[in-house]
Amino acid sequence: MLLCNLSGFRLAFRANFAWLAAGSLLILTIATPLSAQFSGRQPATVALDIGLSVLRLLLPLILVLMTQELLSREFDRRYFLNTLSYPHPRHSLLLSRFAAVAILTLGLLLLLAAALALLVWFIDQGYEQATPVALGQQYLVTIAFIGVDLLLLTAVASLLAVVASTPSFVLIGTFGFMLVARSFGAIVELLTRNTAVVNDAERYRSGIGFLGYLLPDLGALDVRMVALYGRMELLPADWPWLLLSCLTYTVGLLGLAVWALQRKRFA
Template identity: 65%
Template sequence: MPIYHDFITALRLVFKAKFIWMAAGVLLVLVLVTLLSAYFGGRQPAAVALDVGFSTIRLLLPLLIVLLVQELLSREFDKRYYLNSLTYPNARSTLLLGRFAAVFALVLCALFALGVLQVGLVRFIGDIYPQATPVALGQPYLIVIVFLLLDLLVLAALATLLAVVASTPSFVLIGTFGFMLVARSYGTIVELLSNNAGVVVNAEGYRASLGVLGYLLPDLGALDLRMLALYGKSEFLPADWPWLLLSNLAYACALLALAVWALQRKRFA
């Protein structure tokens, strides 16, 4: 199967580029940040450690996505390796989908490792510093991880699209993180302006302007359900969670389809 062949090739390229060391660095950062936040967190150290751990994962894994996409796609076009990888009968779409599948598979493995490590660290902290309301590390934690995985899927699809259309690899980093910051924050800002109109002058105008982004960008901020794991209460799960899942999944598929379309029409020098 052509996609499987490109998938295996991408994995070999990634491990040749010392992906193991990058993943080990991410794991080490999570351990240090989680333990230090619990030590200096004061009250409810397990909840503080879990909260900071989620923030660390949501910051480091997008960076890992960018590095993987730059290695597997941007470098492919920049170094003209496509002269070999796109020879007949290998289609452009199979190359792109195979590389994307490799990126997402590696990110999935990294998220699984980070999730298991975080559970172990939080339980260790909870045994040392018991708190009145323990964090929920069962089904609520799994729900948080699933929604986080969907967030990463959208970012991986966007980074893939940017790698195809961008002229420089650095634009993949700038574009992906710029998109991430806006998509994760605009929903919260709109809610803040709706509930506290006195925060800025002409709050209604700001809210209307930011509301336009809802038609262009997915609300990645709504995928952050860490409160569900921190307090274990079902009311923190949005009532429209099926629509939230389907809309973001459709957005990721649309980005990936657009990346395939752009690569099919890309003219190589």
């Protein structure tokens, strides 16, 4: 297991993970101060909002690219002929590579979150807002919820890497899952509050609401409001159940990926 973990980290850095991390940091460093210029009265709030959006867009892309390199390429280039020759079960390969991607992604999340907090703090020094941003406990809660989101997406990418025939499907499938899981909750809420958006809004709402039984509500994990306005009461009322359901979904996807790998026949 330890050998697989070490090989996973080596493969990740051979796949230019360090350059991806540096590029992400550069994009964040440029986007955050520039976005603050678009608001004269709340520059720190706008900067933090845009910075968190950058994190939620860039990090899923990086984890998918790493999953492609650590798992999809393993099967695509037939590296498994060497890897699976070691005396360890198949599932140790999958779980170790999942752990490597998760550790690298969450580590990068902490690095970017620290950089974002520092940038916002500097921006906040230039103008005292009526509603200052919260970079303490509220900010840590926001980052923790993003971490759960990324952990679940890593499990989705790992499952797709096992069952997909081409590495590109991992990117398409993971981002498709992410877009649907992050948006259907907001669409249901919109149709509930404003029934004039479409004809027969009730039918649309019930149809889209059915996705709630199949997919986790990743949109609800975006709790940036508690950091933007410093109010913990803006957390969803059912946040413990939300976190538990997402973590359970992650474990279920990993179990399904292990089952698929055990039954996978290599040509």
